Every structure is written in C-alpha cells, then in structure tokens.
Amino acid sequence: MAYGLPSLLEGRWWTPLVGSFFVVSPAVYVPTLVSFAGMALLEWRRGTRVALLYFGLGQLIAVLGTSAIVAVAAQWSWPWADSLAVALDVGPSAGTLACIAACSTLLASPWRQRLWVAVVAYVTVGVLFFGSLADLEHAIAVIFVLTVTRSFRIHRASLRDRRLLAFAISLALGVVQILSLLIPTNGPFGPTNAFDGPWIDVLIDSILILVVTNALRRGRRWAWVLTLCVGSLNIVVAGLYVTVIAIDPASVQVDLDVARHAVLSATLWLGFLVYLFATRSAFRTRRRRPLGAENGRNALPPPTVEDVRALIKTEGGGTLSWMATWDGLEYFSTRTGIVPFQRHYGVAIALADPLGPAEGQQSSITEFIEASEQNALVPCFFSAGGHTRDAVPPSWRRLAIAEDTIVDLPGLTFAGKSWSHVRTALNRAQREQVAFRMTRLADESWGIKQQLRAISESWVGEKDLPEMRFTLGTMNEAQDPEVRLALAVSAAGDVEGFLSWLPVYGPAGKHLGWTLDLMRRREGGFGPVMEFLIASSASTFVEEGAQILSLSGAPLAHDVSGETDQIAHLLSQLAGILEPVYGFTSLHRFKQKFNPRYEPIYLLYRDEGDLARIGPALIRAFLPEASLRQFAEAGIDMVRKE
Missing domain, CATH: 1.20.120 (Four Helix Bundle (Hemerythrin (Met), subunit A))
Structure with missing residues (x-):
C-alpha cells in the first residue's frame, strides 16, 4: 500500500492512490484529520471540484515528483538521496498541505503573504533539518501550488x-x-x-x-x-x-x-x-526622523497652528476639523493640504479628515500613509467621515465607532410631539427665570469665569480618570476666540450650566454652523439645563443664518446591532464597561431628543494586525495624563458599579 520509489520500480502503480488513505500509526490519524480543515475551507469558498483538484493533484504530483527527484539524486552517490531511494511513505499530508497553501488565495493582503511565509518556512525547515520523504513531498506540493496560483508576489506587498x-x-x-x-x-x-x-x-x-x-x-x-x-x-x-x-x-x-x-x-x-x-x-x-521630512531641497516645512486655522477658514472642513487647532497635535504637510495627527506607541493617529480642498483629499491620504510607513509608524484615521472612508486603499478595514448627530437648522421649529422634552425645558426655564446668553469666554467677567471653572473642575473631580482629550475639549480649548459659549444664568447670577461651540466651515470658507464640545452643569442646579442650552443655542444660530448644528458623536456609543464584525461587538462590550465612568451611551441617548440625522464616524486601519497597537495608542491619546494607578482605580470602580 505504501508509495515511494521502490513501489514504483516494482510496478505497484496504484500505491500513490491507495497509500493516501493510510498513516504510519493510528495516533497520526488525529493530526491528519485536523489537516483536512484547509481542504474544508477551500471547498466552502471555492467549491468541491476546486478542493478535490488541489488535493488530488497536490498529492499525486508530490509523490511522483519526489520519486523522480530521489531517483536522479541517487545517481550521484548522495547518502541522503540513497536513504530516501529505499524509503516508503503513506498518508495524505502532501495533498492537505497543498490545500492549506491554496487557501492563501482566499485571504486579502497582507494575510496572504503571511500565510505563504509560514507555509514556506515550514517546508524549508522540514527539508533542510529533517529531510524525510514526507518533508520533500510537502515541499513539492507547496511549489506546485505556488506555481499554479502565483499568489506570493512580495514586490506587490506594502x-x-x-x-x-x-x-x-x-x-x-x-x-x-x-x-x-x-x-x-x-x-x-x-x-x-x-x-x-x-x-x-x-x-x-x-x-x-x-x-x-x-x-x-x-x-x-x-x-x-x-x-x-x-x-x-x-x-x-x-x-x-x-x-x-x-x-x-x-x-x-x-x-x-x-x-x-x-x-x-x-x-x-x-x-x-x-x-x-x-x-x-x-x-x-x-x-527620530520627523514625519514627512525629506532629504534635499523639496522638504516641506512643518505647518503651524495658524496655518491650520487659515486653511480651515479658506477651504473648509468637517464638523470635527476645528479640533485640529488644539494642543498636542502634530501636522503633516502634503502637496494639497494638512493632516493633523498624534503619535503614540509607534502609531500615527490622524484626527478626522485631512484638511484642504476636497479634490486633494485622496492625495493627502496617500502621502500620509506612505510617510507613516516610511517612518515605521502604523497609520490610521480616527473619527473620519465618509469621504476619507472612500479614499483610503480598498484593502483597509473600517469600523464605525460613533455617529455624528447633526441637526439641520433652516426651518427648525420645536413643534410636534417629538420636541416635547425641549419645549418643557424652555417653558420651565422661563418660569424659573433662567436666562440664556451666547458669549465668548474672554468677554465674561472674572466672577463668571471662576464659576465656569468651578463647575468644570467639579465635574472632572467626580471621575477616577482625568479629563479626556483628543476629540474632547477642555476649558483651555474654550478660551479660543473662535469658540462660543452658551450660558444658562439664574436670576441670582449663578451659572447653572454651559456649552462650548466650535466653528464649522464649509467649501470656500463659508461658515456653515457649530459643533458641540463642552457640556457642563452645576451640581444640584436647574434640571433640564442641557436641553434648554442646546435649544436656545439652536434658535440663536437659526437667526444668524447657520445651516447645521452638530451635537458631535459619543465615542463607543455606536449601535452595532446590524454589524457582524467581532471587533465592533467587542467595542460595544467595552462601552458597557466604561458607561459608569464616562456615560457615553447615556449621552448618545440624550442627543436623540433633538431629532438629529446621523452620519457614521469611522476608525480606518490597514488590517486586524494593527489593532493591538492602535488600541493602546488611542487610550493614551484620550488620556495622556492618566497614570497606571488611576487606570487601576478606575477599573476597580467599574467592577464595583457592575
């Protein structure tokens, strides 16, 4: 039943077929049956005929090819070839390995190249270090598949x-x-x-x-x-x-x-x-080479915050673009625009969409990716919109991490049942003599500023972790003259709560609207202060001719009920754990009171292999000042609240 050069020389031509149904000892049936998983996957994705062809041809070519090579090599008095010339073998391992190698065609880059490296390394080590008849058969089976599929092309790898x-x-x-x-x-x-x-x-x-x-x-x-x-x-x-x-x-x-x-x-x-x-x-x-730095005369100088402000006001941007002017960001200059990003743990996290004209966005994305990879950084785009999603390479993965909640302002009224919560807040504020004022932080008195800081510090002090950054602003960002504050002030002059609004510019620098950033309220104060402030702000912006009002997106609050991605469901579970600390889901539900339309916000990355580094980098971006002790205390607090 066994195949090999002696069997063929003695006329047992059927052995390459029947020998595939036996193994050298009963215990070997277990790994042999497991190896058929590759054939099962190939059959599931490519069909029974293709799977049988790869298995049958891989097994037959490996057995006959090995016999031919051994017969030729034995003529040179080569001890290794002489030992194989009298050896026999059984088992389907060459065929199953051919199917495993063929599974590489089912994988997208870069997993295709990674599987090929693993398979080639396995057969190379087997032949060089162990050199049995089966090892040589495995190598020939892999070479057969590699020749047929031609799917391992390292020059096309990134x-x-x-x-x-x-x-x-x-x-x-x-x-x-x-x-x-x-x-x-x-x-x-x-x-x-x-x-x-x-x-x-x-x-x-x-x-x-x-x-x-x-x-x-x-x-x-x-x-x-x-x-x-x-x-x-x-x-x-x-x-x-x-x-x-x-x-x-x-x-x-x-x-x-x-x-x-x-x-x-x-x-x-x-x-x-x-x-x-x-x-x-x-x-x-x-x-320590700066991102985008080039040798020679064509090096682009690093942009400044003022350059970023000027570009946004000239070319416009998205609802999150003004966050590019905040501290802690680096800027990568492209031929057509600027990409704001942070660098943590070897990851370059681009914030939102690239800045600049819409027609140059594709070029900016490509240049940023190339520069990041050239500098051994993992590129990704966080809080990116649909245009960036469509412009990244087709092989990139996308994950909806939040939803931008946008209220269209033209013709906005608070009539109808869906606005009952908002009307109730406005009427109650009128009864309790809570006044609304749209202002800027620099224009307020020292007393009001102290109240605002006290409210903010009280809110931050309730958290086991420090105030989050990156896409979440602080009182420092609220000092920007371009940022407006919405105040709710009681009849006694006490600040009940406040909001900060970031400017949103559209194409040709047209002012489109505002994006909500800070939301702070006084403990024990006016109950529906947030509904009152947002509704009053919307009314003010309508009078000024603004087009949109973005309530921004709550991180980790995206509904994943319709998604099958395991990472999306993992983030959903993480959101549940973090809910007692930061209340992302509660915030998302609160914003639904204003009947917004939703636009998905994405994390865009090359493949799943990058997530192990992107995760810690995002944590550090959001919590740059958090210590290990604070993380531990927050984790204990989460467990207790669960």
Missing part, C-alpha cells in the same frame, strides 16, 4: 508587510538555529547530533538577531546593513568549511557536526539575504 516579514523571518531564523543544536537532524547535508553544534556561533547570531529584529520591523537602515553583514559572514564560514573538506577530505581535521550546522545555517541565511536585498527600499528610515 512597505509595512515587507518589514513585518523580515521581522518574522529573522525571529524564525534565530529560533531554528537554536533548535538545531538541541535536537538531532538528518537533512540533505548529513546527520547531526544534539548538543554537538557550534554553540558560540549560534549564540553570537542569536544575540545579533535580538538586537536587529525589532529595528527591521521599524525599517531601520543600520539593522538592514548589520543583518547583511552577519548573514554574509555565516555564508563565508560555511563556504570555507565546504572548500576545506572538498580539497582533502581524508586529512582534514574538521568536526563534521559543526560543518553541517554551518552549512544548514548558511542556507537559511542565503534565502534571508536574497529577501532583504529584494526589499532593500523598505529599510531606509533613520531614528
């Missing part, structure tokens, strides 16, 4: 993927070299014994790999050069061993185990160096 693959290969290379010393091997270059290899060489290589691995992921030029030097040295040493043994094998005093380890290591290093040379353009970054 800058980030090339660096990530170099990072993975470097780590794997170090691990394989260490394991080769701990376990016996028997590959094409001959057998080696455990614990008999070149420990000093492997130790030096491993230390150097640890030094350069993370730097390769970040695209550092020095790491690329050092890796080339280390790899070249390994190849030269292996070449010297082979040369000395080939000149006079009888008299040479060389430990064959050490020589074989050196040759095995050099073979792996050679493949890695070929990859590094082919992707050399991905390793050009230098430490």
